[in-house]
Amino acid sequence: MRVELDKISKSFGPVQANRGISLTFEAGRIYGLLGENGAGKSTLMKILSGYQTPDSGRILLDAVPQQFRSPLDALAAGIGMLYQDPLDVPPFTVLENYLLGQPGGLAIPRRTAADQLRQLGQHYGFDVHPHERIEDLSLGERQQLELLRLLSGGAQLLILDEPTTGISAEQKSVLFNSLRDLARKERKTLILVSHKLEEVQDLCDQAIVLRQGDYVGGAKLPCPSRKLVNLMFAELPRRAPRPRPVAGTPQLELRDLVVRTPRLALQPVDLSLHAGEVLGLAGLEGNGQELLLRACAGLLPLAGGELRLAGQRQPRLDYLAARKLGLHYLAAGRLEEGLVSGMTLAEHMALVSQNGLFVDRAASRAQTRRQIKQYQIVARPGSRVEELSGGNQQRVLFGLLPDDAQLILAEHPTRGLDLRSSDWIWQQLDLRRREGAAILFLSADLDELLERSDRIAVFSGGRMSRLLDARQTSLNELGHLIGGGA
Amino acid sequence: MDANWIAIAASIVLQSSPLIIAVCGETLSERAGVVNLSLDGSLLLSAMAGFAAAYVSNSLLLGFLAGAGVGALMALVVAFGSLALRQSQVAVGFVLTLLGDSLSAFLGQNFTRLPGIWVPRLPIPWLKDIPVLGPIVFNQDLVVYFALVLTLASTWWIFHSRPGLALRSAGERPEAAFARGVAVRKLRYAYAVLGGALVGVAGAAYSLDVKIGWAEGHTRGLGWIALAIVIFGGWSPLRGALGVLLFVATRSVISVVLQRSLGESSVVVLNALPWLLMLLVLLVVSGRLGGQLLARLPAPLQRPLRGLMQAAPPAALGAELKEG
Numbered sequence: 001m002r003v004e005l006d007k008i009s010k011s012f013g014p015v016q017a018n019r020g021i022s023l024t025f026e027a028g029r030i031y032g033l034l035g036e037n038g039a040g041k042s043t044l045m046k047i048l049s050g051y052q053t054p055d056s057g058r059i060l061l062d063a064v065p066q067q068f069r070s071p072l073d074a075l076a077a078g079i080g081m082l083y084q085d086p087l088d089v090p091p092f093t094v095l096e097n098y099l100l101g102q103p104g105g106l107a108i109p110r111r112t113a114a115d116q117l118r119q120l121g122q123h124y125g126f127d128v129h130p131h132e133r134i135e136d137l138s139l140g141e142r143q144q145l146e147l148l149r150l151l152s153g154g155a156q157l158l159i160l161d162e163p164t165t166g167i168s169a170e171q172k173s174v175l176f177n178s179l180r181d182l183a184r185k186e187r188k189t190l191i192l193v194s195h196k197l198e199e200v201q202d203l204c205d206q207a208i209v210l211r212q213g214d215y216v217g218g219a220k221l222p223c224p225s226r227k228l229v230n231l232m233f234a235e236l237p238r239r240a241p242r243p244r245p246v247a248g249t250p251q252l253e254l255r256d257l258v259v260r261t262p263r264l265a266l267q268p269v270d271l272s273l274h275a276g277e278v279l280g281l282a283g284l285e286g287n288g289q290e291l292l293l294r295a296c297a298g299l300l301p302l303a304g305g306e307l308r309l310a311g312q313r314q315p316r317l318d319y320l321a322a323r324k325l326g327l328h329y330l331a332a333g334r335l336e337e338g339l340v341s342g343m344t345l346a347e348h349m350a351l352v353s354q355n356g357l358f359v360d361r362a363a364s365r366a367q368t369r370r371q372i373k374q375y376q377i378v379a380r381p382g383s384r385v386e387e388l389s390g391g392n393q394q395r396v397l398f399g400l401l402p403d404d405a406q407l408i409l410a411e412h413p414t415r416g417l418d419l420r421s422s423d424w425i426w427q428q429l430d431l432r433r434r435e436g437a438a439i440l441f442l443s444a445d446l447d448e449l450l451e452r453s454d455r456i457a458v459f460s461g462g463r464m465s466r467l468l469d470a471r472q473t474s475l476n477e478l479g480h481l482i483g484g485g486a
Numbered sequence: 487m488d489a490n491w492i493a494i495a496a497s498i499v500l501q502s503s504p505l506i507i508a509v510c511g512e513t514l515s516e517r518a519g520v521v522n523l524s525l526d527g528s529l530l531l532s533a534m535a536g537f538a539a540a541y542v543s544n545s546l547l548l549g550f551l552a553g554a555g556v557g558a559l560m561a562l563v564v565a566f567g568s569l570a571l572r573q574s575q576v577a578v579g580f581v582l583t584l585l586g587d588s589l590s591a592f593l594g595q596n597f598t599r600l601p602g603i604w605v606p607r608l609p610i611p612w613l614k615d616i617p618v619l620g621p622i623v624f625n626q627d628l629v630v631y632f633a634l635v636l637t638l639a640s641t642w643w644i645f646h647s648r649p650g651l652a653l654r655s656a657g658e659r660p661e662a663a664f665a666r667g668v669a670v671r672k673l674r675y676a677y678a679v680l681g682g683a684l685v686g687v688a689g690a691a692y693s694l695d696v697k698i699g700w701a702e703g704h705t706r707g708l709g710w711i712a713l714a715i716v717i718f719g720g721w722s723p724l725r726g727a728l729g730v731l732l733f734v735a736t737r738s739v740i741s742v743v744l745q746r747s748l749g750e751s752s753v754v755v756l757n758a759l760p761w762l763l764m765l766l767v768l769l770v771v772s773g774r775l776g777g778q779l780l781a782r783l784p785a786p787l788q789r790p791l792r793g794l795m796q797a798a799p800p801a802a803l804g805a806e807l808k809e810g
Binding site: 070071072087088089090091092096099100101102104105106107108 | 646647648649651652654655658659661662663664665666667668798801
């Protein structure tokens with residue numbers, strides 16, 4: 001089946017997620033869809049698989065225009081999508097999950113259906129146990145079942161969204177082998193949406209790169225990863241020179257630090273961060289840099305190794321204790337984790353700076369007014385935080401940061417902010433740094449990393465690279481390391 | 487068995503029946519993801535409406551239909567409030583509980599303490615002659631038989647039929663159900679209204695069969711009991727029915743035994759005992775203790791028992807439905 005996307009556009013409010021994207025997918029080929037977060041990959045795939053309708057543009061299957069009103073429509077036409085979090089029903093048995101939505105009589109012919117399912121599994125090389133519960137299976141096994149469901153539903157084109165996140169290496173090789181077979185032997189079309197360049201290089205025939213809603217180019221694979229990274233991240237003007245840091249006392253020291261989550265295990269990390277230093281963490285999302293930052297903030301338990309704050313060993317760090325030691329964490333989800341929706345600026349100020357039973361409203365308002373002036377926030381003390389723009393919310397968060405912060409951990413400090421706000425944020429961080437604070441931040445913006453950090457660590461598949469001197473490295477080297485190179 | 491005990495057992499079965507019907511109805515609704523918290527008010531209003539309709543028309547069928555209609559309407563309000571207006575199911579349900587309670591008192595003023603009609607006994611030939619079981623289960627009336635059939639049928643429907651898969655998936659993971667072509671919104675409306683109608687039938691069964699007649703606050707409290715038993719029953723009609731029987735039985739036995747030996751006042755205090763027993767059973771069934779006990783049993787027994795003991799609420803219960 002030949003699938004064409006013809007000038008697909010879609011916007012959500014002011015955000016243009018897809019801008020006139022035209023692409024063609026041929027039968028029997030494997031495509032890798034690449035792009036930063038927010039590049040429009042998932043919107044495009046949701047449109048192709050019937051979860052969303054485009055604002056304009058057409059989908060053509062073998063030159064016949066189609067209109068999908070639901071995912072079921074799309075599957076009936078031969079397009080199936082496998083989500084990172086499989087769309088199954090955890091308390092169901094494998095068989096029940098497989099039968100859900102399939103036509104048939106009132107009663108379920110369990111025995112024959114179970115045999116059918118086993119045979120189907122055998123055909124594609126998966127080991128299927130119809131009477132196990134979905135919630136007892138691993139993510140990889142659940143993916144295999146979703147694949148079977150889509151294939152038995154008649155899918156000719158399969159979209160796989162980050163299919164290797166959270167599955168074992170063994171399951172990955174089983175998956176990739178069956179995907180290759182599907183393309184070569186059964187002439188299916190496959191689209192792999194991935195942040196992991198090595199996987200795309202390994203599996204795909206062709207790469208397609210989106211950036212900020214536009215199709216910016218493609219490449220026959222394999223090709224140098226550098227080329228793909230350059231397509232994914234637009235190059236910006238060169239960075240300005242900046243002063244050498246004065247390395248002070250170590251604020252944060254990590255020895256063989258290990259963090260594990262069900263999705264990803266972070267390989268042992270050794271690191272030390274000194275007062276007055278800025279360390280940037282690079283990597284495509286989900287490669288481990290978030291885990292490191294959250295573990296340092298006491299938000300994730302340590303699975304092993306040693307963590308020292310200002311020279312003191314912290315065997316069991318929790319966030320509230322860490323705050324008392326001068327550690328502060330600026331979350332990426334400003335409204336989810338940083339601020340309290342429904343509360344005013346003045347109330348936020350009272351929350352962090354006052355103790356006791358009663359709120360001194362006059363004092364907190366006066367204090368808030370001072371902060372509004374100092375941090376140039378466009379708001380009044382009585383404004384609720386959710387009414388503010390992203391840039392102003394970030395300024396409020398900075399206003400709440402106490403003066404004696406020793407170690408600032410920041411997740412995407414300027415994500416979604418305009419140039420002026422971003423610049424202002426970094427002025428504030430530089431000010432803190434000059435006062436002796438150490439700063440650890442992660443960002444998806446390579447230019448920001450190169451421009452603002454003293455040193456950079458790159459994460460790929462849970463492994464941290466050697467530390468790079470930000471003055472000596474280049475976009476190319478970062479791209480190489482992000483793609484899993486050494 | 488002592489004829490006296492058989493009579494007590496038969497009365498326990500009769501008294502349990504409306505509660506079993508209400509539990510089955512609410513279980514169906516919650517399995518689809520809609521919590522109808524208005525049960526206490528629904529039962530009162532449908533008991534009143536059922537009694538009044540039967541009294542005026544002299545027809546039992548119209549009485550039950552009126553009850554079912556009132557229950558379905560209450561459930562429709564909850565479903566509309568949450569599925570169309572995106573309001574909290576809990577809030578809408580609470581308000582309706584209060585509304586049903588007051589409205590039944592107000593509208594039922596003219597029907598208070600009147601002699602009405604009731605459901606006649608209908609022994610089933612042959613079956614009623616089975617020793618012990620016959621007189622307890624099959625020498626009863628249509629309400630009891632309906633409760634029995636409903637329990638078995640809804641259990642089969644939920645866990646063993648193809649539409650049951652769609653029903654459970656809508657309450658567990660609506661986005662997955664949607665992806666496979668289940669019309670989640672329609673399905674939630676349908677089961678909420680069906681469940682509400684069953685609750686209405688249960689209300690009418692009180693005023694026309696188990697506690698014949700109408701007075702203000704006639705069934706007050708029973709709705710909350712039904713809601714608690716749905717949870718106790720792990721969202722399975724069969725387990726819910728067993729829970730109802732356990733609850734009603736302990737209450738009857740306690741009152742029979744204690745009325746003989748103690749005065750009235752201690753009976754009131756000890757009315758709390760069924761609840762304590764239920765808490766205890768719940769701890770054994772769904773706590774770690776249950777798992778430990780289960781592990782000691784022979785393997786062929788473990789599997790069906792584990793299925794019976796699983797008691798997690800539908801994951802998307804009460805959650806707002808997102809547009810796909």
